[in-house]
Amino acid sequence: MASWSDLRTEEPALAAAGERLLQPNGDGTAFLATVRSDGGPRVHPVMPVLADGRLHVFVVNLSPKHADLLRDGRYALHALPPRAGGEEFYLTGRASFIEAPGRRAEAVEASGGRLGGHDFESLFELDLRRVLHTVWANWGTAEAWPDYRRWRAGD
Amino acid sequence: MARWEEFERLAPEIAEGGRNLIYQYGIGLGYLATVRKDGGPRIHPFCPIIAAGGLYGLLVPSPKRHDLARDPRAAIHALSPEEVDDEFYLAVRARREPDLAVLEAVAEVYRATGGDTNDTEMLFEFDIDRALLATYKHRGDWPPLYRKWSAPGG
Numbered sequence: 001m002a003s004w005s006d007l008r009t010e011e012p013a014l015a016a017a018g019e020r021l022l023q024p025n026g027d028g029t030a031f032l033a034t035v036r037s038d039g040g041p042r043v044h045p046v047m048p049v050l051a052d053g054r055l056h057v058f059v060v061n062l063s064p065k066h067a068d069l070l071r072d073g074r075y076a077l078h079a080l081p082p083r084a085g086g087e088e089f090y091l092t093g094r095a096s097f098i099e100a101p102g103r104r105a106e107a108v109e110a111s112g113g114r115l116g117g118h119d120f121e122s123l124f125e126l127d128l129r130r131v132l133h134t135v136w137a138n139w140g141t142a143e144a145w146p147d148y149r150r151w152r153a154g155d
Numbered sequence: 156m157a158r159w160e161e162f163e164r165l166a167p168e169i170a171e172g173g174r175n176l177i178y179q180y181g182i183g184l185g186y187l188a189t190v191r192k193d194g195g196p197r198i199h200p201f202c203p204i205i206a207a208g209g210l211y212g213l214l215v216p217s218p219k220r221h222d223l224a225r226d227p228r229a230a231i232h233a234l235s236p237e238e239v240d241d242e243f244y245l246a247v248r249a250r251r252e253p254d255l256a257v258l259e260a261v262a263e264v265y266r267a268t269g270g271d272t273n274d275t276e277m278l279f280e281f282d283i284d285r286a287l288l289a290t291y292k293h294r295g296d297w298p299p300l301y302r303k304w305s306a307p308g309g
Contacts, residue, residue, distance in 0.1 A: 029235050029240075031186045031198055031232060032198075033186075033188035033196035033197065033198035033230070034196060035190075035194065035195065035196055038228075039190065039194060039228070040190065040228035040229075040230070040246065041188035041189060041190055041196045041197075041198075041228060041229060041230045042188065042196075042230050042246075043186050043187075043188040043196075043198055043230045043231070043232045043244070044232060044242070044244065045232070045235055045240065045242065074194075074195040074196060075196065076188070076195070076196045076197050076198045077198070078186060078198045078199060078200065080234070080235075081200060088199075088200065090198070090199070092195065092196075092197075141271075142271045142273070144271075
């Protein structure tokens with residue numbers, strides 16, 4: 001597992017693409033997949049927050065995905081496609097519940113105060129396992145073809 | 156589990172709201188979450204297609220297609236609108252539809268919305284276990300109005 005700052009260090013172009021596509025300032029939407037208690041998948045939108053070189057999400061503490069992340073931290077996150085299309089940004093890893101008030105304050109500040117202002121919003125850090133940035137050539141045509149840029153955290 | 160047409164008959168308001176969110180950009184757009192071989196989640200965008208009484212996906216060879224062949228459990232979420240955070244979520248089970256006449260009928264509906272097809276797709280129908288429609292008065296409104304539906308016997 002690795003943090004976002006590890007990705008920045010090892011693959012700065014990939015990290016820059018992720019920051020552009022995820023808009024992790026608490027104002028960008030991405031889709032988070034979690035594992036239900038029966039092992040099936042669940043998916044809902046979240047608003048990622050990058051604070052102190054770590055990627056986070058705030059999750060309502062009564063939501064099913066909150067229980068999913070506490071039980072089985074494995075997640076997959078996909079950025080919204082950009083308006084012009086032709087790119088995808090995807091990552092997987094494990095989420096961990098963050099209790100430290102200082103960490104929470106940093107994430108609230110990094111979201112511009114948009115998120116984390118209520119006690120019912122729990123903070124999770126998203127550790128990175130795999131990252132995939134897809135750039136499509138000839139997007140919007142029948143000849144569209146993907147170029148994959150991958151990164152995997154060292155064990 | 157229910158086909159889309161049964162869901163539409165039993166929960167018309169949720170189905171209409173869901174259809175509007177799926178087709179808000181013209182072509183059907185959503186996210187499809189599947190179960191990886193190791194049990195973890197995978198998620199990628201795809202084009203849901205409502206046709207011939209069912210909810211379908213024409214899937215090219217891909218990890219998510221392998222996932223569905225191994226474990227049919229999946230979840231679908233429509234893209235969010237640009238102005239408000241309305242949500243449409245489905246817990247589904249995927250079923251390969253091998254009938255080429257059905258595939259062609261679905262592909263025709265898909266092409267009519269601007270989609271491209273080639274010869275590599277397999278057709279999967281998604282049977283619905285549960286549906287959730289969340290509507291907000293405006294961005295920042297909380298809580299939204301949640302409307303939920305579960306398939307009979309599910």
